[in-house]
Amino acid sequence: MILVTGGSGVLGRALQEELDRREEEYVTISSNELDLRDADATTARVKDISPRVIYHVAGRVHGLGGNSKYPAEMYTDNVRINTNIVDAACAAKCEKIVAISTIATYSSDAPRPVKETSIWDGPPHASEAAYAHAKRGMLAQLEAYSAQHGLRFAYPIMTNIYGPHDRFDPVYGHVIPSLVAKFHKAKQTGEVVEIWGTGKAERDFIFSRDAARALVAIGESFEGPINVATGATVRIREVVDILQAHSGVSNVEWDANKPDGQLLRNYDVSRLAGIGFMPEVSLEQGLMETFDWYESAYPDVRS
Incomplete structure (x- = not known):
């Protein structure tokens, strides 16, 4: 039996679809049914499921x-x-846990492309420090439990994931779902799309279906920290250009007084390539699929 925490989010949904495709038996836990901040309730539920492998995707993001x-x-x-x-x-007595982390754990001063060995080198970027330190702490806990209890673990360090079933918050959301929501609203109302920063920041975006395929491969054949990314970066302005063309919305205003965050985030994917994984979905294909899904599902979307 496989357990997936955070089953209702963008990655959790994609992971379920991948497990379905592989005809795996699994159970999900979402925040609607269990508050994972409650230690006793969480332990009781996991012991009741008695999973062989846990994919721990849940978190406040x-x-x-x-x-x-x-x-x-x-x-x-x-x-x-x-x-x-x-x-x-x-x-x-779970055999293995695949505990999802984030590239925000890396210091902005880490050598590029960033390797997994840099995870403890310097503080994370100030804009995401609280979240990043929580994820770093999880690695320390996993290493301690591995040493004392023999718990096997993988620690996928995820780049920016996007796709259907994301949380499309135009103000506090991640960049792509936020932009999708803004462009959809502008398409309906004719209003201007306002975007933080200059568009110069570069990110490595991975489509949720590719990310889920990577996680299953990691669950089957890898232990320890491993970057999950495409190995290629694009500027935020390129993302905006694709969404403009696909949505037909032309009125965009950049607010250069708002922060860009780190200007460059790129990652070494040698470990991921070493287990035979390669992404399949292009940025343009993924963005169009995400926008079309949002448009068809609206207003029944998470925000």
Whole structure:
């Protein structure tokens, strides 16, 4: 039996689809049915499921705006959730946990492209420090539980994921779902799309279906920290150009007084390539699929 925490989000949904495709037996836990900050309830539920493998996807996640506004909740909630799941994995005698992390854990001063060995080198970027420190702490906990209890783990360090079933918050969301929501609204109303920063920042975006394929491959054949990314970067302005062309919206205003965040994030994917993984979905294809899904699902979308 496989357990997926955070089954209702962008990555959790894509992971379920991949497990379905592989005809795997699994159970999901979402925040609607269980508060993972509750240690006793979490341990009881995981022991009841008795999973062989846990894919721990759940967590409190925001974009740049939300990270800046809610750092205390971002840190505390994620530390509690991660601690409780790792404790529960041991209590349930789980064989392996695949615990999802984020490229925000890396220092902005880490050598590029960033390798997994740089995870403890310097502080994470100030704009995401609270969330990043919670994820770093999870790695320390996993290493301690591995040493003392023999818990096997993988620690996928995820680049920016996007796709259907994301949280499309135009203010506090991640960049792509935020932009999709803004362009959809502008298409309906004719209003201007306002975008933070200059568009010069470069990111490595991975489509949710590709990310899910990578996680299953990691669950089957890798242990320890591993970057999950495409190995290629694009400027935010390129993302905007694709969404403009696909949506037919032309009125865009850049607010250069708002932060860009880190200007460059690129990652070494040698470990991921070493287990035979290659992404299949291009940025243009993924953006068009995401926008079309949002348009067809609206207003029944998460925001």
